[in-house]
Amino acid sequence: xxxxxxxxxxxxxxxxxxxxxxxxxxxxxxxxxxxxxxxxxxxxxxxxxxxxxxxxxxxxxxxxxxxxxxxxxxxxxxxxxxxxxxxxxxxxxxxxxxxxxxxxxxxxxxxxxxxxxxxxxxxxxxxxxxxxxxxxxxxxxxxxxxxxxxxxxxxxxxxxxxxxxxxxxxxxxxxxxxxxxxxxxxxxxxxxxxxxxxxxxxxxxxxxxxxxxxxxxxxxxxxxxxxxxxxxxxxxxxxxxxxxxxxxxxxxxxxxxxxxxxxxxxxxxxxxxxxxxxxxxxxxxxxxxxxxxxxxxxxxxxxxxxxxxxxxxxxx
Amino acid sequence: xxxxxxxxxxxxxxxxxxxxxxxxxxxxxxxxxxxxxxxxxxxxxxxxxxxxxxxxxxxxxxxxxxxxxxxxxxxxxxxxxxxxxxxxxxxxxxxxxxxxxxxxxxxxxxxxxxxxxxxxxxxxxxxxxxxxxxxxxxxxxxxxxxxxxxxxxxxxxxxxxxxxxxxxxxxxxxxxxxxxxxxxxxxxxxxxxxxxxxxxxxxxxxxxxxxxxxxxxxxxxxxxxxxxxxxxxxxxxxxxxxxxxxxxxxxxxxxxxx
Numbered sequence: 041x042x043x044x045x046x047x048x049x050x051x052x053x054x055x056x057x058x059x060x061x062x063x064x065x066x067x068x069x070x071x072x073x074x075x076x077x078x079x080x081x082x083x084x085x086x087x088x089x090x091x092x093x094x095x096x097x098x099x100x101x102x103x104x105x106x107x108x109x110x111x112x113x114x115x116x117x118x119x120x121x122x123x124x125x126x127x128x129x130x131x132x133x134x135x136x137x138x139x140x141x142x143x144x145x146x147x148x149x150x151x152x153x154x155x156x157x158x159x160x161x162x163x164x165x166x167x168x169x170x171x172x173x174x175x176x177x178x179x180x181x182x183x184x185x186x187x188x189x190x191x192x193x194x195x196x197x198x199x200x201x202x203x204x205x206x207x208x209x210x211x212x213x214x215x216x217x218x219x220x221x222x223x224x225x226x227x228x229x230x231x232x233x234x235x236x237x238x239x240x241x242x243x244x245x246x247x248x249x250x251x252x253x254x255x256x257x258x259x260x261x262x263x264x265x266x267x268x269x270x271x272x273x274x275x276x277x278x279x280x281x282x283x284x285x286x287x288x289x290x291x292x293x294x295x296x297x298x299x300x301x302x303x304x305x306x307x308x309x310x311x312x313x314x315x316x317x318x319x320x321x322x323x324x325x326x327x328x329x330x331x332x333x334x335x336x337x338x339x340x341x342x343x344x345x346x347x348x349x350x351x352x353x354x355x356x
Numbered sequence: 357x358x359x360x361x362x363x364x365x366x367x368x369x370x371x372x373x374x375x376x377x378x379x380x381x382x383x384x385x386x387x388x389x390x391x392x393x394x395x396x397x398x399x400x401x402x403x404x405x406x407x408x409x410x411x412x413x414x415x416x417x418x419x420x421x422x423x424x425x426x427x428x429x430x431x432x433x434x435x436x437x438x439x440x441x442x443x444x445x446x447x448x449x450x451x452x453x454x455x456x457x458x459x460x461x462x463x464x465x466x467x468x469x470x471x472x473x474x475x476x477x478x479x480x481x482x483x484x485x486x487x488x489x490x491x492x493x494x495x496x497x498x499x500x501x502x503x504x505x506x507x508x509x510x511x512x513x514x515x516x517x518x519x520x521x522x523x524x525x526x527x528x529x530x531x532x533x534x535x536x537x538x539x540x541x542x543x544x545x546x547x548x549x550x551x552x553x554x555x556x557x558x559x560x561x562x563x564x565x566x567x568x569x570x571x572x573x574x575x576x577x578x579x580x581x582x583x584x585x586x587x588x589x590x591x592x593x594x595x596x597x598x599x600x601x602x603x604x605x606x607x608x609x610x611x612x613x614x
Contacts, residue, residue: 223471230470231463231481238446238457245444248406250432250461250524263467 048352069214073207081206083322085278088213089271090314094298095220095307096267101296102305103233104260105240107164110151110171111295114265116178116287117144118272123190123282124183133196137273144269145262147174152261156254171292179284189283196277209278216274217311220267224307227263236260237305301342303349312350357420359384359528359560360405360436365414367397367404367584374400375584378414382528382577387554387561389575391568391595393604397584398564399441402532406438407431419527433461437526439517441533441564447506451497451516454505455488458523491519494557495549511542518549522557529553531563535570543570550574572596580604 051057073081097111121140125131131139155166178184185191195204203209227233235256238246247253276282294317302313320338324331342350358381367375374397382388390398403409405416407428416424423431437458446454463484469477492498495515500508505516514534521529534550535543547570553559565571571578572592580588580595582604588595595601 226471226473227467230467230477231460231465231484232467232470234449234453234456235460237449237453238460241446241448242444244408244428245440245446246457247428248408248432248438248440248444249457249520250429251457252427252429259467 046352066218073210078206081210083318085206085210085213087315087318088210088217089275090295090298090318091217091311092213092220092271093268093295094302094310094314094317095217095224096264096271097295098264098299098305098307098310099224099227099236099267100260100264101299102310103228103236103240104257105236106156106257106260107160107167108261108264108292109164109168109289109296110174110292111167111264111268112287112289112291113151113171113174114144114147114268115272115275115291116174116284117147117265118269119276119282119286120178120184120190120272121269122273122276123193126277127190127193128183133194133273133277134198137270140269140273141266144265144272147269148262148265149258152258156257156261168289168292171287171289175284175287178287185283187284189281189285190276191281193276193280193282195280203277209274212274213278216271221307221311223267228305228307232256232259297339301339301349303351306349306351309349309351316350358382359419360562361415361417362405363415363417365401365404365416366412367400367409368412373584375404375411378581378584378586380579380586380589382560382562384527384560385554385558386576387550387563387574388577388579389571390562390564390579390581391566391571392581396581396604398581399532400584401581402438402530402564405431405530406436429461432524432526435525435527436530437521437524437528438530439514439521439532439534441536443510443513443517445505445513445516445520447504449505450502451492451505451508452485452488452501454516455491455501455519455523456484458491458520458525459484459488462525488519488523491522494522494552495519511538514538515549518553522553522559526559528560528562531561531565533564533566535565535567543567546570547574 072084076084093115097108100106100108118140121143122133122136125136125139126133151167151170155163158166179187195202197203203212235246235251238249238251239253239256243253298313298317299310300313301316302311303309320335321331324334327334360382362378362380365375365378366373378401390401392398400409404411407423407426407430410425414424415422418434418436421434423434446457463480465477465480489498489501492501495518497512497515497519500512505513508516535546538546550561551574554561575592577591578589578595579586580601587600587604588598590598
């Protein structure tokens, strides 16, 4: 097992091999709709959706090392912004995206600003509370449709072509997932990405090196929130209905699970984590009510044997 | 005018006076030391200077500006860098990445630049890379720049810390027990390195050290503190013959017993 994974990681670390793997995978993803059933596409669309959410949370948890138990809140802000603006004010869907980006970034700022002075456990509790507050606000306001949520959100069209089939959304979410990977990669390998890692490894030393740790963490929160917000926008128009129950604590835990399972801070790991998250319950659907139990056991086994996540860690 | 001037500095934790009425200065271009017995408050002085502790009273003027009650990262930006008594490297990162942390405060690319890889961002990354490699070359670690920092020998890890501090482009470098844990050969190299940093880079040095041999060899001015108070100040000869210093280190001669 260990031998196999070293061979694998050595093979993957070659730049040429890596490019060919990526191109093959992209090719498979592109042509999947030609062979897959609608059920398969629905599941895969869900995978791409979770890839984006997990990569967004990965910026906060994986890169900056801040435990966030309320990530669904940002996803909710994006979904509700689009839902309210399109269904109640008749705004064009594409125009709601920048507004949703602004709103989720604000939400990230609001939760981040006052709480980032807290460390690990305390921060986790506050974010958990924040997630619940957002859900409860959505449940109790009239504009958000109260407990029953918003229904009849209009499907978007692009150049007069309406996106109304699962194939269309498959490609939309595939593009979003690829974009999320690209942005994550670029951020990770930049001055800001390094600053996140410094703060994660040793906050005091990072500060002594002239890094403003509060600003750096705030960046992580705001960028992570934007990922969630954009995913939420597209989620709202794909489902055409959203309700507060979509954004429960469970949802935040699920996204966090994808990040931890695959390997925090590693893009391929997080993508695999998102796959596992969506595919396991589908594969074991035949087990009926037992499937979540099996899922839990599989996860425990993974965490016991690979505590750093499925994806191998970088060694030198 | 001195590069660093400390006046009436006081620090107390819940009524315990760690530093009392401390006064000293560090001249630009000099190598100065702060010594004192264990628990005298040396590292506390460093933590006050670098903004990690908030002094209860006093003034700290660095490069003509007051830096008291400023945040550590702002003080670093103004040109004061430090190393730590216990190694504080970013353990899972490479040597070069560690040094790059020092350049953070001298560069400015944000998330948009990073995502779009703009020309300015690429130019800045190249500059960071080049400058950090020069810092590593200066301390003699360029050959191991791509190794994970925690896999290096202890003495080499210390040098990574200095390279990292140099990468912040400081005017004043604070070294907290730079010789701790080093062997004899490494200590000799350290003396050379400290002098080279001052002579070739023009960086003023202020250090805390327990190794008296090293302190006497490199320092031009020594400040001695005990129980948070200054007890003596002067060059190596004056300090070695100062009765108060001998008393603080070795204890008082108990002649009244007889």
